[in-house]
Amino acid sequence: MTKVGQITVGSLLQRLSAAGRQKMAMPADSSVPQGLEPLTERLSRNKVTRVALAFLDANAGMHLKDLLLDATTDDRRATIDGHTVWNFGSDSFLGLDRHPRIHEAISEALPAWGAHNGASRAFSSPVLVDEAEEKLAAWLGVPDTFIYPSVTLANVGLLPAITQPGDLLVVDRESHDSVHQGAKLAAAAGARVVELTAPDPRLLERVVSQAGSHAGLVLAIDGVYSMSGRTPPLAELDATVRSLGGIMYVDDAHGTGVVGPRGRGAAAEALGTLDNVLMVGSLSKAFSCLGGFVTCTPELKTILKIRSSTFIFGGPVPPPYLAAISAVCDIMMSQEYDVILEALHERIRRFTAGLDAIGIEHHGGDSAIISLVVGDMEKTFAAGRQLFDRGYYAQSATYPAVPIHGGLLRVQINAIHPLEAIDGLLNAVEDVWKQSRLPRRRAAATS
Numbered sequence: 001m002t003k004v005g006q007i008t009v010g011s012l013l014q015r016l017s018a019a020g021r022q023k024m025a026m027p028a029d030s031s032v033p034q035g036l037e038p039l040t041e042r043l044s045r046n047k048v049t050r051v052a053l054a055f056l057d058a059n060a061g062m063h064l065k066d067l068l069l070d071a072t073t074d075d076r077r078a079t080i081d082g083h084t085v086w087n088f089g090s091d092s093f094l095g096l097d098r099h100p101r102i103h104e105a106i107s108e109a110l111p112a113w114g115a116h117n118g119a120s121r122a123f124s125s126p127v128l129v130d131e132a133e134e135k136l137a138a139w140l141g142v143p144d145t146f147i148y149p150s151v152t153l154a155n156v157g158l159l160p161a162i163t164q165p166g167d168l169l170v171v172d173r174e175s176h177d178s179v180h181q182g183a184k185l186a187a188a189a190g191a192r193v194v195e196l197t198a199p200d201p202r203l204l205e206r207v208v209s210q211a212g213s214h215a216g217l218v219l220a221i222d223g224v225y226s227m228s229g230r231t232p233p234l235a236e237l238d239a240t241v242r243s244l245g246g247i248m249y250v251d252d253a254h255g256t257g258v259v260g261p262r263g264r265g266a267a268a269e270a271l272g273t274l275d276n277v278l279m280v281g282s283l284s285k286a287f288s289c290l291g292g293f294v295t296c297t298p299e300l301k302t303i304l305k306i307r308s309s310t311f312i313f314g315g316p317v318p319p320p321y322l323a324a325i326s327a328v329c330d331i332m333m334s335q336e337y338d339v340i341l342e343a344l345h346e347r348i349r350r351f352t353a354g355l356d357a358i359g360i361e362h363h364g365g366d367s368a369i370i371s372l373v374v375g376d377m378e379k380t381f382a383a384g385r386q387l388f389d390r391g392y393y394a395q396s397a398t399y400p401a402v403p404i405h406g407g408l409l410r411v412q413i414n415a416i417h418p419l420e421a422i423d424g425l426l427n428a429v430e431d432v433w434k435q436s437r438l439p440r441r442r443a444a445a446t447s
């Protein structure tokens with residue numbers, strides 16, 4: 001946990017090295033060290049851990065990681081350690097976490113179904129899960145959907161379930177970590193996994209041809225890249241993978257509810273239909289509930305239930321949240337959604353136009369993620385801290401989430417942000433960029 005401006009991990013390295021010295025000083029005949037301390041000490045000697053701990057120490061009070069929010073408001077302010085900021089770090093893009101219908105759905109389901117069903121879905125589920133999956137399918141215009149407790153658990157459960165020995169799984173490098181973790185399990189189960197270093201259809205053709213013969217072919221990729229907010233060329237990649245006899249698997253966590261017709265996501269926007277793709281959506285971001293889902297047919301769902309270990313051995317989405325998912329689907333299909341989405345897009349347009357006017361390089365904007373280019377890792381943390389001190393919180397995205405010199409300030413626009421908060425953020429960004437001489441687009445750099 002990081003309290004703003006305080007060093008909290010600083011003493012950890014010191015304590016661990018003191019523990020190490022003490023251990024070395026132990027007489028040879030003393031008992032074998034046991035418990036959590038030797039484990040912690042051994043892990044702390046790992047090179048990556050040491051570098052990360054040292055980095056956290058050096059940047060304590062600057063990196064704004066692992067924050068604790070003491071209070072939040074309906075218009076997306078957050079109080080952290082006595083300091084109130086506009087929170088531009090929430091992916092509850094539509095603000096449905098504050099919507100009375102969602103609160104009502106949760107509190108009505110709670111007395112009827114309890115806080116948790118207490119069983120793996122492989123054993124039993126409240127009927128609410130069927131209702132939620134049907135409503136999701138109706139909203140997306142697909143035959144069926146299959147809910148997991150998170151997108152991570154969907155990716156880790158699905159990728160080994162949809163591939164088998166002899167198959168080729170191509171994974172876009174910029175995909176979310178959980179896609180890569182799922183691919184590791186698919187590889188362990190016998191599929192051949194290769195990385196696509198850029199979302200380029202020609203490169204995809206080359207990679208598949210170099211991989212040689214295979215049975216099934218799957219391309220796993222994000223619909224909206226979570227750090228930059230950029231969208232890969234899904235239509236071209238889909239045409240290529242289908243010409244090679246394969247299918248695209250799109251983790252559309254950040255597109256769900258925000259991008260495309262009625263918020264059906266980046267894949268629906270690019271392809272026009274979700275018929276020939278496996279689209280994984282999030283129920284935790286724009287939906288403000290909990291979970292993830294994949295589009296499928298009833299027949300495929302039956303097979304996925306047999307082959308997906310996170311479904312069989314893991315717990316479910318709690319019943320009140322299943323009720324909330326159905327309530328969000330009702331909103332998605334209503335005219336109210338048009339109003340909420342327009343509010344979000346108005347804010348996205350206002351922010352990106354403002355950035356263009358002051359010459360700040362940025363990515364994204366097709367979704368609610370807009371990432372400001374900083375570059376250097378320490379400058380990225382410093383810019384995040386300076387914005388925070390001016391009353392605005394945005395996330396500093398640094399290596400390994402982005403390339404080593406590709407630091408970004410990741411701003412997430414929400415439909416419930418007041419317009420004055422967007423304008424205030426733009427002023428603060430301009431001020432920080434000027435003060436710290438951060439990179440700007442050439443044309444506006446002189447202002």
Ligand SMILES: Cc1ncc(COP(=O)(O)O)c(C=O)c1O
Nearest residue numbers: 150151152176222226251253284
């Ligand atoms: C593209 C993508 N996939 C998966 C996840 C993980 O989602 P969850 O929190 O539901 O596990 C994220 C989270 O930010 C994401 O951006």
